[in-house]
Amino acid sequence: MTTDQSMAPSPAPSLPALADRAVRLLQAATPLSFVQLVTRVALAVPFWRSGILKWDSFLKLSDTAVTLFSDEFMLHLPGGPYHFPMPTVMAFLSGCGEVALPVLLVLGLGTRFAALGLLVMTCIVELTVPDGWPIHLTWAAMALTLIAHGGGRLSLDHVLGGLFGGAHQGSGSRGM
Secondary structure, eight states, X not given: OXXXXXXXXXXXXXXXXXXXXXXXXXXXXXXXXXXXXHHHHHHHHHHHHXXXXXXXXXXXXXXXXXXXXXXXXXXXXXXXXXXXXXXHHHHHHHHHHHHHHHHHHHHTSSHHHHHHHHHHHHHHHHHHOGGGHHHHHHHHHHHHHHHHHOSOSSSHHHHHHHHTTOTTTTSOOTTO
């Protein structure tokens, strides 16, 4: 009788047990620090691509960038749309932010602040191109994720935090 019990098939795992195993496998395959790195790069790319088009040379805006902010781009606010105030200044600030903030994100340096800057820019872009809300919502979600969780272990924030005693800053320790 003991032999018969040992040869009996074991019961199939329950659906919750299978789901739990699948979740653990997915978590192991996608470590948070890797997800944070991919999110940083994914958010940086569209802003970088837009930013480099605004410059002719170092700190020299292209005529196209100024024309866009002068004649094409409008702020869609109640009672508007309205032209951008100080279009040359706005083009310059936009161009600087679209180049500098993505570089900081990719390096993971000041990640939360760089993501906050891109979130603000995303809100302005949404006011300028309201029909682009599906992609703008995606950018906002990525920026908010980085603001909440930081750059992760694969970032300069984490390295510098470890060197200077603030390892919790930007390490993405929440949720790890």
